Structure formats: structure tokens, C-alpha cells
Amino acid sequence: MEIEKVHCRIIGSGPAGYTAAIYASRAGLNPVLIQGLQPGGQLTITTEVENYPGYPDGIQGPDMMIHFENQARRMGADIRYGLATKVDFSVRPLRIEIDAEKWIGADAVIISTGASAKWLGLESEQRLNGYGVSACAVCDGFFFKGKEVAIVGAGDTALEEALYLSKICSKVHMIVRRSEMRASKVMQERVVNTPNITMYWNSETDEILGEKKVEAVRISNKLTGEKKVIPVSAFFVAIGHQPNSEIFKEWLDMDEAGYIRTVPGTSRTNIEGVFASGDVQDKVYRQAVTAAGSGCIAALDAERYLSAKGLH
Ligand code: NDP
Numbered sequence: 001m002e003i004e005k006v007h008c009r010i011i012g013s014g015p016a017g018y019t020a021a022i023y024a025s026r027a028g029l030n031p032v033l034i035q036g037l038q039p040g041g042q043l044t045i046t047t048e049v050e051n052y053p054g055y056p057d058g059i060q061g062p063d064m065m066i067h068f069e070n071q072a073r074r075m076g077a078d079i080r081y082g083l084a085t086k087v088d089f090s091v092r093p094l095r096i097e098i099d100a101e102k103w104i105g106a107d108a109v110i111i112s113t114g115a116s117a118k119w120l121g122l123e124s125e126q127r128l129n130g131y132g133v134s135a136c137a138v139c140d141g142f143f144f145k146g147k148e149v150a151i152v153g154a155g156d157t158a159l160e161e162a163l164y165l166s167k168i169c170s171k172v173h174m175i176v177r178r179s180e181m182r183a184s185k186v187m188q189e190r191v192v193n194t195p196n197i198t199m200y201w202n203s204e205t206d207e208i209l210g211e212k213k214v215e216a217v218r219i220s221n222k223l224t225g226e227k228k229v230i231p232v233s234a235f236f237v238a239i240g241h242q243p244n245s246e247i248f249k250e251w252l253d254m255d256e257a258g259y260i261r262t263v264p265g266t267s268r269t270n271i272e273g274v275f276a277s278g279d280v281q282d283k284v285y286r287q288a289v290t291a292a293g294s295g296c297i298a299a300l301d302a303e304r305y306l307s308a309k310g311l312h
Pocket of ligand 1 (some may be wrong): 120152153154155156157158160176177178181182183238239240241284285286
């Protein structure tokens, strides 16, 4: 079977993937980047980014990702729509299946597939997804302007989204499973001091109620057993993320949560020529700037690998 072969294949289009593409292009590796399901990654569903150096006045996440993409294109990266659906790392060139229909070979592969939102796992959550259930307040909050909404979670993401919703919606009901929050102190202060955010501590979501769309949420207090039905028009889930590493499970070493293991201080995985960068291998820092930095490391590692193998 004749398959297209590329020098350096980058899977994923968040800060890690695009940064890897910029460095790999400038190093003459002619990288081909496949964007995945959500071109631009998680930053395309966020609002203001204030902590990425170089933007003294802040920038909107989607705009920042357009800058990343444009810069990678200008350096010569070949950026394509599509989804990596399978890999075969037992052969050389390494193989990647695209859109479940064609295989591409690559001398080196950089994985930058990021992480995706986690869900509670309730049947009603799945059934009403897109009908008031959402994992992205910034994407969908606007549809519930002036309405009462609920959000579950207690990390920085949940608090950021609760504050965002508090500006659009009449009231935000915040469901927290413990008696304290995980988020940074400054965010906690902002949230508890926002008059239209009501906290429900030690509370679990039992069910999201509604036939065709979200109408209410039923929660129970874990300490008292008290149940409560809160009428809301939307239910936002902000309980963290999981790495997008499913298709590599058979091949790469991972931790129990599915984060790809790399050799400390490098992007090298257990398979020669396969490198990992960004959130798919980082459950600790998970920032745009650290992802970008690790994309740079992956491109430099890939270049060194290809040179050492006489492939570049
Ligand atoms: P986190 O993993 O930090 O937080 C997840 C939250 O969801 C926790 O409070 C957890 O509760 C709660 N949770 C998990 N599962 C359930 C469940 N089944 N039911 C109810 N609650 C649940 O994820 P985030 O996405 O908030 O943040 C990820 C990382 O990104 C963090 O390091 C964060 O600091 C960072 N971040 C930084 C931002 C910034 O600097 N501007 C903005 C957003 C994120 P519990 O606490 O009980 O475990």
C-alpha cells in the first residue's frame, strides 16, 4: 500500500502543537500538523487570557490561537484539518491513521493532543447535553442571559466560569462537593463576594431534571442528607479534564489517569521517535505558556533525534 510519508508529524493544535510546528518549521523539518476535533484547543473556549507573557493588555483565547496558527503557517508548517484515529508505532516510518480512512507515515511524531473536559457521568447529563448541559460556560453562557443557572466544580476553572456567568445570568448556583474549594484564594474571595452566586457546600448532583431541556437540578447534602431541587435553565460542568491519549494506550507508557509519561526534562516517550508535549503529558502545570514551552522542547528533541538517525 502506497502511503504519504512526512518527516515530522504533529498531532494537535493547542499552544504545544503550534509551538512545536513553529520550531520544527524553522529547523527545516517540514512538519505536517493535524488539528484534531477542536482546532486551537481549549483556549478557543476561554475568554480573557491575562497570564500569557507578551500580551500586556491581555488577549481573548480564540484570538491568541489564531496568532499561534498564523505564526506556524508563516514559518511554513503544513496545517491540515482532520483527526488522528489510530497509530501503529511498531513500524518505521511510524504510522498514523487519519479520519479512520488513510494512513500517513512519519519519521518523528509529536503528540500534543491536550486534554478534554470531564463529566459527572449521570444519564441526565448525557441526555440533556447541548440542551442546557454544557462543559463550557464561556461558549454557552450567553444563551442563558438573565436566567438562573447551576455550575458544579471547585477548581479555578469552575470559579472563573461562575464569575463569568454571574455577569450574564441573574443567579448562579454553585455546587461544591466538599466544605472547601480547591481554587486559588483570590478566586475564592471573588466568588464568595459576588452577590448573585449562591454556594451549596458538601453537595452532590443527583440528577438534572427536564424532558427536552434543563429545567432544574436536584442536589443532596452529603452531611445532612437533605435534598433540594433548584430550578435552573442550564447546568455547567467544570470538574477538570482528562488527557486525550486514548489512541496511544496500546503503545505508550502512561500514568493511571492516562497522562503520557515522558523522560523527565525531555519530551521523549518510551518509543523512539515519538515525543509528547503539552497537557497530554502534564497534569501539574497545564498552562498555555508551559504547553508552548513543552512544544518547543518536543520540536528540539525531534530535530536532534532525526539528525542522530541521519534522517535530517
Ligand atoms: P481541577 O482539577 O483543579 O479542579 C476540579 C474540581 O472539580 C475540583 O474542585 C474537584 O473537587 C471538582 N470535582 C471533580 N470531580 C467532581 C465530581 N464528580 N463532582 C463534583 N466535583 C468534582 O480542575 P480545573 O479545570 O479547575 O483546573 C485545572 C488546572 O488549571 C488547575 O491547576 C488550575 O489551577 C488551573 N487553572 C488556572 C487558571 C488560571 O490561572 N487563570 C484558570 C483555570 C484553571 P475536589 O476539590 O473535591 O477534588
